Amino acid sequence: MTGTIPDIVLYTAFAFLMVSMILTLIRLLKGPSVNDRIAAMDLISSIIMGIILVYALLIQNAIYFDVPVIISLISFIGTIAVSTYLKQKNG
């Protein structure tokens, strides 16, 4: 523990991540093809990883570092699963 980060930095990082979450949700809702929606879903998982990292910094608890490990594993599996399903469906 090397001192505390100023709150304004963490809140600015939260604001960036929330704005990017909203923009990605717009693309997820209106994406023309299914592939756009999968790409947006992949990005949403990365944004959630960032939010959890900044939150762990805000409450100063290192145990939250386990969560991005699991999210990075699961989002890759989900993306590959949906892509394989689409490939088999399209022939």
Next chain:
Amino acid sequence: MDKIIISAVILLGSFFILVAAIGILRFGDLNGRLHATTKATSFGILLLLVGVSLYFNLFTVYVKALLIIVFIYLTAPLAAHSIAKTFSGNKDPSENQDENT
């Protein structure tokens, strides 16, 4: 001095993720969107992980951060390639070059 470096790294990381989100909203076709999301998001997560692990300064946190970085840089190109390969529409890229804004 530590605080300044960590603050700068965390702000840069979240800014790169914001750039990726703007890219996925603004680009015209699927290849451009994948181009925006894959690289910028990987780099943003890398910067966030480096900043947070420098803040906590524990051995287990460094090991977990290294694991996440290696895994993301291995799998993000694979996922983007898998998405782009199953894209059925727009087979001929020379048809609509004007729409790639």
